[in-house]
Amino acid sequence: MTGCRNYRGLTEDTARVSRQCKDEDAPLGVITCDIDLFKQFNDRYGHPAGDVCLQRVASALRGALFSAGDVLARAGGEEFVALLPRLPAKATQVVAERMRLAAVALGIPHSDSSFGVVAASVGWGVHLASADSEVEQVIAAADAALYLAKDRGRNQVVGG
Ligand SMILES: Nc1nc2c(ncn2[C@@H]2O[C@H](COP(=O)(O)OP(=O)(O)OP(=O)(O)O)[C@@H](O)[C@H]2O)c(=O)[nH]1
Numbered sequence: 001m002t003g004c005r006n007y008r009g010l011t012e013d014t015a016r017v018s019r020q021c022k023d024e025d026a027p028l029g030v031i032t033c034d035i036d037l038f039k040q041f042n043d044r045y046g047h048p049a050g051d052v053c054l055q056r057v058a059s060a061l062r063g064a065l066f067s068a069g070d071v072l073a074r075a076g077g078e079e080f081v082a083l084l085p086r087l088p089a090k091a092t093q094v095v096a097e098r099m100r101l102a103a104v105a106l107g108i109p110h111s112d113s114s115f116g117v118v119a120a121s122v123g124w125g126v127h128l129a130s131a132d133s134e135v136e137q138v139i140a141a142a143d144a145a146l147y148l149a150k151d152r153g154r155n156q157v158v159g160g
Pocket residue numbers: 034035036037038039040042046047048049050051054076077078150154
């Protein structure tokens with residue numbers, strides 16, 4: 001529906017790009033992004049409108065990426081994961097902020113949100129080629145950062 005990779009595609013892409021980055025001794029940027037108050041959006045505007053919203057947000061998030069090798073997957077529900085081969089921390093943070101802005105710039109009305117429009121919370125992290133840990137641990141850390149962004153009021157980026 002969103003034209004994104006699904007969860008299984010994400011698992012395959014994660015293995016592929018993390019191997020590629022390790023071989024190149026390059027970092028791998030990871031971003032997680034979740035639409036804010038999407039249950040309320042569905043409840044107020046209806047599930048079909050929710051589907052259209054998801055498609056538009058997915059396309060905006062894809063537009064915020066700039067390299068052909070970047071991966072955007074729908075990790076389930078209204079959550080997306082981006083994998084950014086060769087991106088160090090600072091650049092990953094910049095893309096994370098661009099993704100947040102791209103979602104909010106759509107200006108999709110959401111009267112149950114304090115922002116008045118559909119927004120998204122974003123978490124990020126970087127997997128270093130030298131790390132002993134697996135990239136899945138960085139995805140989990142980015143997810144934890146995303147929930148911190150939700151806790152802090154949504155429509156913001158948290159990571160590091
Ligand atoms: N329309 C539509 N809704 C979906 C789809 N997949 C998941 N959802 C809905 O997404 C909503 C997610 O709700 P929650 O996980 O409670 O999160 P939330 O309302 O976004 O709240 P926060 O994440 O805390 O900001 C649920 O109501 C799901 O039914 C889909 O493909 N289409």
